Amino acid sequence: MRCKKCPQRAAIKLPQHNISFCKDCFTEFVHSQVAKAIKSQKMFTPEDHILVAVSGGKDSLALWAILLKLGYHADALYLDLGIGNYSVQSRHKVDHFHETVAQPQGATLHIHTLAENEGAGVKELATMMHRPTCSTCGTMKRYHFNRAALEKDYDVMATGHNLDDEAARLLGNVLRWQTEFLDKQTPTLPASVDGFAKKVKPLYRLTEREMAAYAVINKISYIVDECPMAKGSKMLVYKDVLNRLETESPGTKQSFYLKFLDKQAKEQASTGSITSHDQQRLTPCQTCGQPTSMEVCTYCKMMAKAKAHV
Numbered sequence: 309m310r311c312k313k314c315p316q317r318a319a320i321k322l323p324q325h326n327i328s329f330c331k332d333c334f335t336e337f338v339h340s341q342v343a344k345a346i347k348s349q350k351m352f353t354p355e356d357h358i359l360v361a362v363s364g365g366k367d368s369l370a371l372w373a374i375l376l377k378l379g380y381h382a383d384a385l386y387l388d389l390g391i392g393n394y395s396v397q398s399r400h401k402v403d404h405f406h407e408t409v410a411q412p413q414g415a416t417l418h419i420h421t422l423a424e425n426e427g428a429g430v431k432e433l434a435t436m437m438h439r440p441t442c443s444t445c446g447t448m449k450r451y452h453f454n455r456a457a458l459e460k461d462y463d464v465m466a467t468g469h470n471l472d473d474e475a476a477r478l479l480g481n482v483l484r485w486q487t488e489f490l491d492k493q494t495p496t497l498p499a500s501v502d503g504f505a506k507k508v509k510p511l512y513r514l515t516e517r518e519m520a521a522y523a524v525i526n527k528i529s530y531i532v533d534e535c536p537m538a539k540g541s542k543m544l545v546y547k548d549v550l551n552r553l554e555t556e557s558p559g560t561k562q563s564f565y566l567k568f569l570d571k572q573a574k575e576q577a578s579t580g581s582i583t584s585h586d587q588q589r590l591t592p593c594q595t596c597g598q599p600t601s602m603e604v605c606t607y608c609k610m611m612a613k614a615k616a617h618v
C-alpha cells in the first residue's frame with residue numbers, strides 16, 4: 309500500500325478519512341489538523357504564551373512537541389499527584405522529554421507536587437475528605453491548572469484531550485442529558501471572567517490511535533499505563549462503546565463530536581449566547597481568591613477538611 313501523498317510505502321491507514329500515509333506525511337497530517345484546530349477555534353496566536361498541562365502520557369507530550377514544532381511559545385506544567393509508581397514513572401517521562409526536546413528549544417517545565425504543597429498525595433487526600441479519588445483529582449487538576457496559568461502570566465492553558473476523550477465525554481453528557489455540561493464542551497473556553505484562564509484543547513480533531521502513532525513515529529517516550537485509579541471508570545466504557553461503533557462504521561466518533569460542535573456554533577450565533585464561565589455568578593473565594601460560585605471554593609473546602617483530619 310502506497311502513501312496517498314508521496315511514492316513511499318504507507319505506514320498507517322486512517323479508515324475514517326479513507327487515506328493511508330507514510331510516516332512523514334502522517335506527521336504532516338497531524339500538524340495540519342492541530343493548526344486547523346488552533347485557527348478555526350481561535351485558540352491562540354504566535355504572540356501568545358501557552359502553558360501545556362503535561363501528564364507524561366502520549367497526548368500531552370505530543371501536544372507540547374507539536375506546539376514547539378509549529379513555532380509557538382509553549383511551556384508546561386506537571387502536577388505530581390503522588391499516585392505511587394504511576395506518578396514516579398510519569399514524572400520520569402516528563403523530565404526526559406523536557407531535558408531532551410523542550411529545554412533545548414528554550415521551553416520551561418513547571419512542577420507542582422501535591423505531597424509538598426498540599427501535604428499528601430491525591431489518594432490520601434481523598435481518603436481524608438471521604439471523597440472518591442477521581443473527583444478529588446479532577447478538582448486538584450482544574451484548580452492548579454487555572455492557578456498556575458494566571459499566577460505565571462500565561463495567555464492560555466492547553467490540555468491534551470483528544471477526539472476519543474471529547475466524544476466519550478459528549479456521550480456521557482448526552483446519555484444523562486446534562487445540558488449544562490454540553491454548553492461547556494467546546495475546544496476553546498474563553499477567559500471571560502476575571503480569575504479564569506482561557507482553556508484550549510488543540511488535539512480535539514485527532515483520535516487516540518492517531519496520537520499514539522504520532523508519538524511512536526516521532527520517538528516520544530511516554531507512559532503507556534492508564535492511571536490505576538481510572539480502572540472501571542465510566543469514561544473507559546464510553547470509549548470502548550465508541551470504538552466498537554467506529555469499527556463497524558469508520559468516522560462515527562468524528563461526526564458525533566465535530567457535528568455537535570457545528571450545531572452548537574450555529575445555535576450560539578443565532579442566540580448570541582456565549583459559551584464560557586460567565587453563565588454562573590462568580591466571586592473570589594474568601595480563602596484563596598480564585599473565582600467560585602460559593603463563598604469558599606471546592607479546593608479550599610477540601611483542604612480545610614483534610615487539615616482538620618490531620
Ligand code: AMP
Binds near residue numbers: 363389467473
Ligand atoms: P486525563 O484527565 O488524565 O484524561 O488527562 C487529560 C489532560 O489533562 C492531559 O492530556 C493533560 O493535558 C492533563 N493532565 C492530566 N494529568 C496531568 C498531570 N498529572 N499533570 C499535568 N497535566 C495533566
Ligand code: ZN
Binds near residue numbers: 594595597605
Ligand atoms: Zn479557594
